[in-house]
C-alpha cells in the first residue's frame with residue numbers, strides 16, 4: 001500500500017495555534033498504528049478559524065478536518081480519516097468549502113496546496129512557466145505585457161506597474177536593481193507573509209522576470225523582522241533556487257544572471273515607505289527621501305530600482321504566462337485583476353479572500369467573514385491599514401475597487417480589513433492612530449513629528465463638540481497638506497473618518513479601557 | 515520606549531565574551547553593502563542587546579562615525595541598548611489585536627508581573643515589548659515569545675506563556 005498523503009500547514013499563523021503539535025501527533029499515531037503516511041507541511045489555505053486544518057489526499061480529492069488539536073488525532077485515525085472517514089471535524093472536500101469555492105485564486109492558487117520547500121512541487125503545479133516564457137521574449141515585450149495587464153501596485157499606492165517598469169527599463173544599461181518590499185507593516189494584513197511562507201518560489205519567479213524585463217541582475221528583498229518564519233522559508237527557497245540553477249550566473253541555463261539578497265528590517269513601520277526602505281537597505285536610519293529623484297531613476301545605492309510589493313511581483317508570473325489581457329480581463333474599471341483581501345480582527349471567519357475587484361465590502365464581511373467573532377453587530381471596519389479610513393455600516397455597499405473606495409473617503413491599500421464590534425470606542429481608535437504616527441514617524445518633517453503628538457493631546461481633551469474638535473480638524477488639515485510622505489499625510493484619514501462617522505464617541509470624556 | 519544610551523556617558527566596558535561577539539558580527543557582515551543593520555542584528559542575536567561600548571569598534575570597522583552608528587541603533591525599535599530578561603514577550607498592540615482585546619493582555623501582564631512595555635520583571639524572567647502587527651491578524655490577539663508566534667491569546671494562554679518564562683529552570687541563577 002502506498003503512503004497516504006497528509007497535509008498540515010507550516011504557516012506561522014497555523015503554527016501559532018498548534019500546527020506543529022498536530023503534525024507531531026499525526027506522525028506518532030501513524031507510527032503507533034503501523035500505517036504508512038507521507039506528512040507534507042504546506043502553507044495555509046487561509047481559513048484561519050479552521051486552523052490547524054489537516055487535509056488528507058483521498059481518491060476523491062483532498063478532504064479537510066479542522067480545527068484539529070493534538071488530542072483529536074487518535075480519534076481521527078480511529079474514525080478512518082486516512083480514507084476521509086466521518087468525524088465531527090470533517091468539512092468535506094477542501095475545494096468545495098464555500099469560503100474557497102467562491103474565490104478566484106490566481107496569486108494564491110498554490111498556497112496551502114504545495115510543499116513550499118520543493119521547487120519540483122512548484123513546477124509540478126504550474127510554476128516557472130512565466131519565467132520560461134519571459135526568457136524567450138524581448139525585454140520590451142515583457143514590459144508590454146505588464147502594461148497591458150493594467151497591474152497596479154499592491155503595496156498601497158496603486159501606481160500603475162507598467163509605467164515604473166518602462167522607466168527603469170529605459171535607464172541606460174548598468175547596475176540596476178529589483179527591490180521587493182516585504183515590510184508588510186499594516187495591521188490586518190498578512191498576504192505577503194502567506195505567499196512567502198506558502199509559495200516562496202512564486203516571489204522569486206516574479207523578481208526574476210522583473211529583472212529580465214528591466215535589465216537588473218540583482219534583486220533585494222526587505223523583509224520585516226516580525227516575520228521570523230517567513231525569513232526561514234525564504235532563505236530556504238533562495239538556497240534551493242541557487243542549487244537548482246534558478247538563481248545565479250545563468251538562470252535556467254539561459255546565460256542571463258540574477259541573484260537575490262535578503263535583508264531583515266528592524267521594527268520600523270516607516271521603512272515600508274519605499275525611500276525609507278532604501279535608506280534602511282543601505283544601512284542607515286529609515287528617513288524618508290524627498291522625491292525627485294524617483295527610485296526608478298536613482299534608487300538603491302543611487303541606481304535605477306524597480307520597487308514593488310510582494311503581491312505585485314507575485315502577480316507577474318501569471319501575467320507573463322497567460323498574457324496581460326488575461327489579467328486585464330478580471331476586475332472592474334481601472335482596478336484590474338484580483339486582490340487578495342485579508343479579513344482580520346473581530347471576524348468570525350478570518351482569512352484570505354482572493355477575488356477580482358468589484359465585490360462589495362458587505363459581501364466580503366458577511367458572505368465570507370460571517371460577521372463578528374463575538375457575535376455582536378459590526379460597528380466599524382478599517383480598510384487599508386493604519387492609515388486607512390474607518391467605515392460605518394452605511395458604507396458597506398461600496399464596491400471594492402480603488403476609485404470607488406477613494407470616492408467613499410477611504411482606500412483599499414494592501415487589502416487588509418479589520419473588523420470591530422459595537423464595543424469599540426472610536427475616539428480611542430482615533431487617538432491610537434495619532435499615537436501610532438508619533439511612535440513611527442521618521443521625524444523628518446514637523447507636521448508629522450510634532451502634529452501627531454499634539455493630536456494625541458488634543459483628542460484627550462475632547463469631550464463633545466467645541467473648540468478642541470475644530471483644533472483637531474485644523475491639525476489634520478496641516479498634516480494632510482504639509483507632510484512629506486503619506487505617514488503624516490494619511491494619518492488624518494482614520495482620525496477624521498472616526499470623527500465624522502462616529503461623532504457620538506467623541507461626545508464624552510475618556511472612557512475606561514477594557 | 516526603550517531606555518537609550520546617552521552618547522555622552524561613559525559606557526560600561528565590554529567583557530571578553532562581548533568583544534568576541536562583536537568580532538564575530540563584524541567578520542560576518544563588514545563586506546556586505548549597507549552592512550550596519552545586518553551587523554547589529556547579528557550582534558543582538560548573540561548578546562540579546564547592543565552594548566553602547568560596542569559603538570566605537572563597529573564604527574571603526576565600517577568606516578562610519580560613532581554618531582552614525584548611535585543614530586541607527588536608536589532609530590529602530592528592534593535594537594536594545596540594555597540587556598533584556600531571560601525571555602522576551604512581544605505583545606501586538608495594533609488594530610486587529612485591539613479589536614480582540616489585546617489591551618486586556620497588556621493589563622494582565624501589568625497585574626501579574628508589574629511591568630509595562632519596555633520593562634523587565636523584577637525576577638529578570640520577562641521583558642515586555644510592544645510590537646505593531648505580527649501578521650497573525652485573523653487569529654488575534656497575538657504575541658511573539660522568544661521569536662515563537664502565538665495566536666488567539668486568551669488570559670489563560672498568556673498565563674501559560676508567562677509560567678514557562680518564569681519557571682524555566684533558571685530562576686535560581688540570579
Ligand SMILES: Cc1cc2nc3c(=O)[nH]c(=O)nc-3n(C[C@H](O)[C@H](O)[C@H](O)COP(=O)(O)O)c2cc1C
Nearest residue numbers: 153154155181183184185272273274308309312486
Ligand atoms: C508609511 C508608509 C508605509 C508603507 N508600508 C508599505 C509596506 O509595508 N509594504 C509595501 O509594499 N508598501 C508600503 N508602502 C508603499 C511603498 O511606499 C511603495 O508605494 C510600494 O512599496 C511600491 O510597490 P507597489 O507599486 O508594488 O505597491 C508604504 C508607504 C508608506 C507611506
Ligand code: SF4
Nearest residue numbers: 442444445448485488
Ligand atoms: S510625514 Fe512623517 S514619516 Fe513621512 S517624512 Fe514626514 S516625518 Fe517622516
Ligand code: FES
Nearest residue numbers: 606611648650651
Ligand atoms: S494586528 Fe496584531 S497581529 Fe496583526
